[in-house]
Amino acid sequence: EARGYTRKRLEYRYYDKENQMILLSRTDVTDAYMEEKEKQDKLEDALEQARTDALTGMLNRQGMEHEVKMCLDKDEKAALLFVDLDNFKNVNDTMGHEVGDKMIFNFATILREVIPSPNTICRWGGDEFAVMMIKTDRKRIEDYLAQIDHAVAAYNNSGEIPSLSYAAGYALSSEFPGLSYKELLARADEYMYEN
Numbered sequence: 001e002a003r004g005y006t007r008k009r010l011e012y013r014y015y016d017k018e019n020q021m022i023l024l025s026r027t028d029v030t031d032a033y034m035e036e037k038e039k040q041d042k043l044e045d046a047l048e049q050a051r052t053d054a055l056t057g058m059l060n061r062q063g064m065e066h067e068v069k070m071c072l073d074k075d076e077k078a079a080l081l082f083v084d085l086d087n088f089k090n091v092n093d094t095m096g097h098e099v100g101d102k103m104i105f106n107f108a109t110i111l112r113e114v115i116p117s118p119n120t121i122c123r124w125g126g127d128e129f130a131v132m133m134i135k136t137d138r139k140r141i142e143d144y145l146a147q148i149d150h151a152v153a154a155y156n157n158s159g160e161i162p163s164l165s166y167a168a169g170y171a172l173s174s175e176f177p178g179l180s181y182k183e184l185l186a187r188a189d190e191y192m193y194e195n
Contacts, residue, residue, distance in 0.1 A: 050062065050063075053123040055104055055105060055108075055123070056104065056123045058108060058112075058121050058122050058123045059122035061122065061124055063122060064124070065181060067132060068080065068120070069181055071132050071134055072173055077135050077172075078134050078135075078136070078172075078173045079137075079170050080132055080133075080170060080184045080187075080188045081130065081131040081141060081145075082124070082128070082129075082130050082170065082189050083166050083167070083192075084128050084129075084167050084168075085107055085128075086165040086166060088100060088103065088126065099161075103127075107129070107152075107166070108121075108123060108129070110151045110155065114144060114147045119131060119134060119136075120132040130188075136172075152164045168192055169190065169194070171188040
């Protein structure tokens with residue numbers, strides 16, 4: 001017959017038989033605490049994995065939504081940059097998914113190298129990326145985009161296949177006060193196609 005799991009709690013009592021009294025009583029819950037901590041750590045790891053893109057190690061859409069909502073509440077000079085790689089479907093269809101994955105990974109690496117912390121980068125899905133920039137303005141965003149252009153050109157000049165190209169759009173929260181995360185993202189997406 002299988003026994004159910006029971007949690008251990010060790011109790012120590014030091015008893016004076018002569019005077020019939022307890023001199024010292026001590027309870028050790030270290031094992032129970034460590035067990036609970038291990039469970040909590042596993043839950044946190046699972047949550048982290050649920051919010052992380054497996055290929056790039058960046059946040060995924062769900063993780064980004066959480067971060068951006070917190071950021072928008074705190075920073076009125078935040079901006080959301082939306083980036084879409086060109087020809088990704090064609091690369092996947094003609095060269096295979098491994099090459100497509102390499103393309104995504106290489107572009108993610110460029111974004112990480114160009115855009116410093118505490119800005120948040122995520123793989124939005126497929127060939128799309130989103131970047132939440134804090135304490136920023138149009139000039140700084142344009143500077144980042146110029147650096148991305150430069151890094152992409154250097155990558156393409158290295159002879160790597162497939163070559164990279166992208167479209168980007170952004171929206172500043174200060175120019176659209178009160179917009180939700182999804183509305184701000186939609187605005188950045190629209191701006192990408194306007195330019």
